[in-house]
Amino acid sequence: MILDRILFASHLQDNEKLIYVVHSHWFSAYRPICKISFFGMLIPVLFYFMFPVNIALWIFGAWFLFGVLRFFHEVMDWYFDVFMITSIGVIDLDWRGIFDKSSQRIDFDTLVGVSFDKRGIWSNILNFGKFSIQSFGDSDISLPMAAAPQRAEREVMDAKENYSHERGMEDEKVLKEILAGMVQRHVRGEKEKKENRLMDMI
Numbered sequence: 134m135i136l137d138r139i140l141f142a143s144h145l146q147d148n149e150k151l152i153y154v155v156h157s158h159w160f161s162a163y164r165p166i167c168k169i170s171f172f173g174m175l176i177p178v179l180f181y182f183m184f185p186v187n188i189a190l191w192i193f194g195a196w197f198l199f200g201v202l203r204f205f206h207e208v209m210d211w212y213f214d215v216f217m218i219t220s221i222g223v224i225d226l227d228w229r230g231i232f233d234k235s236s237q238r239i240d241f242d243t244l245v246g247v248s249f250d251k252r253g254i255w256s257n258i259l260n261f262g263k264f265s266i267q268s269f270g271d272s273d274i275s276l277p278m279a280a281a282p283q284r285a286e287r288e289v290m291d292a293k294e295n296y297s298h299e300r301g302m303e304d305e306k307v308l309k310e311i312l313a314g315m316v317q318r319h320v321r322g323e324k325e326k327k328e329n330r331l332m333d334m335i
Contacts, residue, residue, distance in 0.1 A: 137151065137154040138151055141215075141217055144217060144224055145217075146221070149219050150220040151218075152219060152292050153218040153285070153288040154215050154216070154217055155279050155288075156211075156212065156215050156279075157211055157214055157215075157261075157277075157280065158261035159211070160255065161277070162207060162208070162211035165207050166204065166207050166208065169200055169203045169207060170204060173196070173197070173201070174197055174201060176196075177194075177196040177197040177200065181193040181197075210228055210230075216264070216266070216276055216279070218288050219292070220296060221240060222238055222240035222241050222244070223238070223239045223289060224237070225237040225239075225274040237274060239268045239272060241292070243268045243272075244266065244289075244293060245267045245268055245269060246266075246267045247264070247265065247266050247267070249263060249264045249279070249285070250263040250282075251282065260281055261279060261280055261282065262282045263276070263278070263279065264276045266289070
């Protein structure tokens with residue numbers, strides 16, 4: 134969670150707090166990562182030991198380097214495709230590359246509901262599933278293989294409840310200030326009327 138707070142801090146507004154980050158489950162990334170690890174990193178190393186000549190070092194070295202870059206790209210693609218639950222809403226981050234990323238925000242004022250869908254043996258054993266957030270309009274968002282979707286649902290609803298409570302307290306405070314101002318103006322007006330009547334009598 135500390136790493137999440139550091140890496141995702143730039144997406145938060147002033148006075149906005151990061152509460153929870155919903156990541157895709159590791160099961161969604163293991164296939165491409167395993168393929169890249171095997172074909173992009175292990176195979177060139179084995180080939181180099183089989184043919185330890187200078188030209189092979191350059192060929193298999195370049196192959197290995199490309200595999201390492203692809204490996205880190207897949208890991209970052211998995212890690213940075215998240216839902217950020219904050220104190221004022223949910224942010225959907227979509228990371229497709231270092232220079233290709235986007236985000237979509239749904240504030241708690243427009244959030245209608247959340248849901249999750251777990252199908253199949255593996256999704257129930259490993260605890261992952263499709264996690265969706267519905268809002269007014271056409272801005273619904275979903276994470277196809279979210280880790281621990283029940284907890285994600287609970288975190289969203291708790292954050293929304295806290296937001297509504299704090300918002301209600303703020304509205305109540307503003308209303309009290311407005312009423313206090315109206316009472317002060319009324320008392321001041323009555324006092325001025327009495328002073329004017331007293332002046333007229335004199």
